Amino acid sequence: MKASVSSGRRVNRGSAAVLLVVLAAIYVPLGRMIISSVNADPFSVRWEGFSTRWYRSLADGATLTRSVRNSIIIAIVSSLLAVAVALAASLGRYRQHGPLVALSRALQLSRVVVPEVVLAAGLVIIITGRGWKLGFPTIVLGHVVSITAFAATIIDARLAGLDHRLVDAARDLGAGPLRMARTIVMPDLLPGVVAATLLAFVFSFDDLLLSQLLSGPTSGTLPMELLSRIERRRTPAVDAIGVLVLAGGLSAFVVSSVVLRAIVATQRASTSSRVEAAS
Amino acid sequence: MGRSQSGVTTKSLGQRMRWRQLGLLPDIVLALAAFALPVAIMVSYSFGKGSPYTFEVDVDGRLDSYRRLFGDTYRGAIIRSLQLSAIAIIGTALVGFMVARCLVQLQGRTKVIALGLITFPSVVSFVVRINALGDVLGPSGPVAKATDTVFGTPTVLLSTWRGVVVGTVLAYLPLMVLPVYAALERLDHRLIDAAHDLGAGWFRTLRTVEVSAAAPGLTVGAFLVGTLALGEYIVPRVLGGGKTLQLGNILAEQATGANRPFGAAVATTMLAIVAIAGAVTALVLRRIRAA
Numbered sequence: 001m002k003a004s005v006s007s008g009r010r011v012n013r014g015s016a017a018v019l020l021v022v023l024a025a026i027y028v029p030l031g032r033m034i035i036s037s038v039n040a041d042p043f044s045v046r047w048e049g050f051s052t053r054w055y056r057s058l059a060d061g062a063t064l065t066r067s068v069r070n071s072i073i074i075a076i077v078s079s080l081l082a083v084a085v086a087l088a089a090s091l092g093r094y095r096q097h098g099p100l101v102a103l104s105r106a107l108q109l110s111r112v113v114v115p116e117v118v119l120a121a122g123l124v125i126i127i128t129g130r131g132w133k134l135g136f137p138t139i140v141l142g143h144v145v146s147i148t149a150f151a152a153t154i155i156d157a158r159l160a161g162l163d164h165r166l167v168d169a170a171r172d173l174g175a176g177p178l179r180m181a182r183t184i185v186m187p188d189l190l191p192g193v194v195a196a197t198l199l200a201f202v203f204s205f206d207d208l209l210l211s212q213l214l215s216g217p218t219s220g221t222l223p224m225e226l227l228s229r230i231e232r233r234r235t236p237a238v239d240a241i242g243v244l245v246l247a248g249g250l251s252a253f254v255v256s257s258v259v260l261r262a263i264v265a266t267q268r269a270s271t272s273s274r275v276e277a278a279s
Numbered sequence: 280m281g282r283s284q285s286g287v288t289t290k291s292l293g294q295r296m297r298w299r300q301l302g303l304l305p306d307i308v309l310a311l312a313a314f315a316l317p318v319a320i321m322v323s324y325s326f327g328k329g330s331p332y333t334f335e336v337d338v339d340g341r342l343d344s345y346r347r348l349f350g351d352t353y354r355g356a357i358i359r360s361l362q363l364s365a366i367a368i369i370g371t372a373l374v375g376f377m378v379a380r381c382l383v384q385l386q387g388r389t390k391v392i393a394l395g396l397i398t399f400p401s402v403v404s405f406v407v408r409i410n411a412l413g414d415v416l417g418p419s420g421p422v423a424k425a426t427d428t429v430f431g432t433p434t435v436l437l438s439t440w441r442g443v444v445v446g447t448v449l450a451y452l453p454l455m456v457l458p459v460y461a462a463l464e465r466l467d468h469r470l471i472d473a474a475h476d477l478g479a480g481w482f483r484t485l486r487t488v489e490v491s492a493a494a495p496g497l498t499v500g501a502f503l504v505g506t507l508a509l510g511e512y513i514v515p516r517v518l519g520g521g522k523t524l525q526l527g528n529i530l531a532e533q534a535t536g537a538n539r540p541f542g543a544a545v546a547t548t549m550l551a552i553v554a555i556a557g558a559v560t561a562l563v564l565r566r567i568r569a570a
Contacts, residue, residue, distance in 0.1 A: 011384040018377035019393065025449055026400055028421070029411035036414065045419045085305045092302030104303045107310040113502075113557055114318070115510030117527045118546045121534035122317035125324065125543065128535070129334040145313040148306055177299075206404050209512055209527075213534055226406045230517055234414070242407040249403040 030246060037239035044236055054240040064241070066218070067225035071205050074136065074221060078143035079200035085144065086151035087193060091185075094159050111149035119146055120213040127214070135216035142210040147203050151196040158192025187270070191263050198256045202249070322550070325543035336539055344544035353529065357548070359440075360509055360526040363447060367508040368501045370448035375455030375500060376493060382456070383463045394460075401453055409446055409517045416442050416518065438520030446518040447508050454507070455500035462496030463489070494567050502560040506553050 036044040040051035058064060089108075093101050111119070123142050127134060162185065170180045208223040215224070222245070229238050325345070327338035347353065378397065385393055400408055416422055416436035423433035436442035466489070474484040490497075512527040526549055533542030 011381065015377040015381035015384070018374060019381040022374060022378055022449075022452065023393075023396055026396070029408070029415045030400075030403075032414055032420075033407075033411040043419075044414070085309060088302035089306035092300050092304075094299075096297075096300055098300065100300050100303050100307070104307050104310075107307060107315060111310060111314055113506060113553060114314075115506060115527065115549055115553065117510045117512055117530050118318065118321075118549055119314060121530050121542060121546050122321040123313060124534050125321050125539055126317040129336075129539075131334070141313055145309050148309065152306070202402050206406075208406060209531065213531060223404060223406045226404070226410070227513070227516065230406070230410050230413075231521070234410070238410060239414075242404075242411060245404045245407050250399075253399055253402050 033239045033242050033246075036236050037243045039236065042236060044239070054236040057237050058240055061237075063220065064222075064225055067220050067222045070136075070219055071222040074139055074143065074211070074219075075201045075204040078140050078147060078204040079197055081140070082144045082147040082200045082204075083151050083193060083197045086148045086155055086196060087189075089148070090152050090155040090159055091181075093156070094162075095164065108149045108152055111146060112153065116146065116207075116209050117213075120210045123210075124213045133216060134214055135219045138214040138216075139211050139219060139221075142214045143204045143207060146210060147200045150203065151200050154196040154199065155189065155192045158189055162188050187267060191260050194259060194263065195256070198252060202252065318546075318550070321543045322547045323543075324540050325547045327540050329537070329539045334539070344538075344540045345548075347541060348544050348548065356524055356526055356529055359523060360511075361552075363444065363511065363525060364505045364508040366444050367447045367451060368505045370444070371452050371455035371504045372497055372501060374448065375452055375459055376490070376497065378452070378456050379459035379463055379493070379496070380489065382460050383466075383468075397456055398453055405450065405513055406517065409450065409514055412446055412449065413437050413442075413518050416445065437518060438522065440519065440523050442518040443515050443523055446514045447511060450514060451504045451507055454503045455497075458499040458503075459493045459496035462493045466492040495564060498560055498563050498567065502556060505556055509552060510549060 035047075037054055038050050038052065039047055040053065041048040089104055093104060120142060123138070123145075124134070127138055132138070166184050167180060170184050175183070206223060207221075208227065211219075211221045212224055215221070222241075226238065226241060229235070229241075323338050324336045326340050326342065327336045328341060328343065329336050349357070382390060382393055382397070414420055418433065418435050418437070420437075423435050426432065426434040436445060470488050471484055474488050479487070509525075510527040510530075511525055512531055515521070515523055515525050515528055526545055530542055530545040530549070533539070533545060536542065
């Protein structure tokens with residue numbers, strides 16, 4: 001038996017090996033994608049020298065440019081709408097009871113667990129059955145109805161961590177609802193709202209199924225364009241798009257952690273200054 | 280809670296704040312109109328007959344669509360989808376438990392970096408990630424080269440069922456790792472030392488202390504991974520070469536196709552499977568908490 005009197009946790013060799021294998025399985029493909037995207041070899045088999053031709057070839061794709069623009073517009077509109085609806089719902093549920101609250105919770109949970117393809121199929125059957133046209137508005141509708149449930153889950157978690165004694169104290173001291181929201185609830189909720197917005201954007205930008213089923217002839221998104229390129233023929237141009245998407249995801253990841261850290265830091269500072277002023 | 284001083288009871292305060300529930304309305308209207316109602320109508324369509332010329336469906340309680348779905352042509356897809364779900368649950372549970380265990384054991388900066396490295400791929404496009412994996416599993420990838428030198432024959436996983444399995448497990452691994460990690464973080468690690476001190480071998484300690492502590496996380500993770508794998512659409516298309524279609528692929532094709540009752544039957548079947556899985560998950564969680 002190994003020495004049992006240890007203060008810290010020992011890192012088990014077996015699980016460390018599994019972690020390293022998993023990290024390799026995640027990052028080796030991404031590394032190879034980056035290499036293929038700058039490799040002159042069109043079959044990505046041998047290293048034929050550094051080249052930017054695959055990146056330059058992207059500029060010619062009219063459908064590609066349009067799909068990127070569509071994806072960005074849809075993601076911005078959907079994530080803002082979804083977070084607004086989710087924020088209203090989360091605040092409406094916070095420490096409330098009754099049939100409306102129960103209904104909204106049931107609808108939230110079922111949207112999270114029902115497979116996306118089922119939600120998309122239901123929507124498209126109704127929309128086409130009514131003779132309505134598919135396009136931007138239907139994609140946004142599908143994205144918003146799905147993403148709202150996830151965004152509300154994040155905001156709910158943040159609200160659950162809110163010290164409700166602060167809210168009660170503010171009310172007892174005569175603060176109105178708007179003032180309470182501005183000075184107590186919103187500052188605490190901000191990291192959750194920022195995180196929910198970012199997640200909503202990524203979810204919408206990344207979504208394939210809802211967009212594919214609910215899109216019209218000119219409202220194709222980037223994931224759809226990627227899938228059709230992959231199924232036609234894997235070329236280094238697909239890798240080049242992948243690298244650009246990876247770079248976008250990485251910068252979103254870095255920016256969000258910096259922003260969240262800054263928000264938390266200013267909150268700590270303001271809390272301590274409030275405490276100082278009080279004492 | 281100190282409210283008596285202000286002379287206002289909890290009840291009247293709660294009633295005073297009722298207006299806040301108005302905030303629920305946009306979400307409820309949206310979810311009813313664009314989710315609950317369409318899905319309910321779709322379920323009713325599965326018991327009907329579609330017209331070949333219009334989008335109308337005559338719902339008369341017939342079971343033709345289900346007979347077709349469970350018949351010889353499509354039965355394979357149902358079984359494959361259930362298989363993929365089961366394998367994905369087992370694979371992510373085994374690997375995810377080890378990964379989560381290692382994350383819990385790590386400390387300080389290493390832990391933050393490892394957690395970041397595991398969760399970061401989630402913000403990168405799913406199609407991009409799966410496509411990059413396809414290159415690694417393909418004929419000129421490292422897997423084929425390694426198996427060629429070791430066994431003499433290259434193993435190409437791209438465009439095979441095994442490739443779909445590998446891709447699904449890797450793609451959904453974070454959904455297992457995070458709940459299990461959260462459950463293991465709550466475990467007082469001195470219990471492990473205590474078990475060792477009392478003479479329990481590593482396997483017994485693992486089983487009685489660590490796995491039982493991870494059980495709620497494993498249950499939640501299994502539900503998430505299982506339901507997502509059941510409706511999987513992208514992985515079979517990119518890594519399976521379109522040869523091993525799942526329920527998700529059939530539904531996506533049928534939803535826009537002519538035979539809407541058939542697509543509706545596929546969707547209803549998936550809903551039934553998810554409902555059963557959800558009920559089982561809730562029961563298991565309750566038993567774990569009671570124990």
